[in-house]
Amino acid sequence: MKVKNAMTADFLRSAYGGESMAHMRYLIWGESAKKDGYPNIGRLFDAVAYAEWAHAKNHFNVLKDEAGDNTVAAGAVFGHTNIVENLQGAIxxxxxxxxxxxxxxxxxxxxxxxxxxxxxxxxxLEAEKIHAKMFADAQISAKNKKDIGDEKIYVCPICGYTEIGDNVEKCPVCGAKRDIFKSF
Amino acid sequence: MKVKNAMTADFLRSAYGGESMAHMRYLIWGESAKKDGYPNIGRLFDAVAYAEWAHAKNHFNVLKDEAGDNTVAAGAVFGHTNIVENLQGAIxxxxxxxxxxxxxxxxxxxxxxxxxxxxxxxxxLEAEKIHAKMFADAQISAKNKKDIGDEKIYVCPICGYTEIGDNVEKCPVCGAKRDIFKSF
Ligand SMILES: [Fe+2]
Ligand SMILES: [Fe+2]
Ligand SMILES: [Fe+2]
Ligand SMILES: [Fe+2]
Ligand SMILES: [Fe+2]
Ligand SMILES: [Fe+2]
Known part of the structure; x- marks a missing residue:
């Protein structure tokens, strides 16, 4: 696997940085959600953090032969206050x-x-579309001081596809069998 | 908690980015180490990934009232080939x-x-000094195609202090009691 072009390599590095920081802030916000009495929104943050791990890993692996130190420019959201604001940051x-x-x-x-x-x-991209919707739904609950439901959340470890409940036989994005999905 | 100065805030964001990417690449390299027959070096990567999580979380929390989207510039190492090279990247x-x-x-x-x-x-900084030494020791083993020993590795969740074996009664960096240390 070789990346031929510098611009694509740069974008892979930026995407790796963005996904790594998203993974991290979801772990942090998830821990707070659980502490604040929202265990299921906490689980959602953990599940989506795992999906961002899959994305970061994919980007990192496309770059696997491009060894070296780089300064990476990547987008990130900051702020750690209350669950509604944290979910807004996620959205x-x-x-x-x-x-x-x-x-x-x-x-x-x-x-x-x-x-x-x-x-x-x-x-x-396909997973992020799902994540935005899930966080928006969770925020509606949180604004009413309610947690989301306790249905299991599943994530495809290959592509980060995320679903609440057991809806598909195989991953609709990458085709992986659901028995490799990780549950939260 | 408020950050008064833009330069310090920028450096906190960069440090958050650097720690988040380090956390991620150690998870990735750790998974490979286990697959390649080095379960204990894999555990070391997992333990140090957890320490980097503590660092990222600390930086993120100092910035907790600085909500917003930012483009973060942060250093990161790339490359994913063999265990000796991955450890060199870590070092x-x-x-x-x-x-x-x-x-x-x-x-x-x-x-x-x-x-x-x-x-x-x-x-x-105090934890990174320990990490550099641990990865250098692990690389000496890996160059001889040997795994490191199976002693437990402990990490302080407050400051990321890392040790192989049970050596201290409380964290020598932040003073936390060792019963909150996480073991790997
Ligand atoms: Fe992602
Ligand atoms: Fe996402
Ligand atoms: Fe998938
Ligand atoms: Fe660190
Ligand atoms: Fe470190
Ligand atoms: Fe400590």
């Missing part, structure tokens, strides 16, 4: 990825004929 | 933090009288 981050970041990265990967990068960006 | 990352990054961030926090940031940077 903002996901929407930025859906509306701006991944569409441009995908267009570049197509333009530069970088198939492995294209696949990694595609997997991420 | 390089830790040494950069020890020799360059955290000394400058600490000096700035002192100069700008930012006590919370100073503490977060201090905790990280």
């Amino acid at each position: 903002n981050g996901e929407l930025h990825e859906i509306e701006q970041m991944y569409p441009v990265y995908l267009e570049t990967a197509k333009f530069q004929d970088e198939k492995d990068a294209y696949k990694a960006f595609h997997y991420a | 390089n990352g830790e040494l950069h933090e020890i020799e360059q990054m955290y000394p400058v961030y600490l000096e700035t926090a002192k100069f700008q009288d930012e006590k919370d940031a100073y503490k977060a940077f201090h905790y990280a």
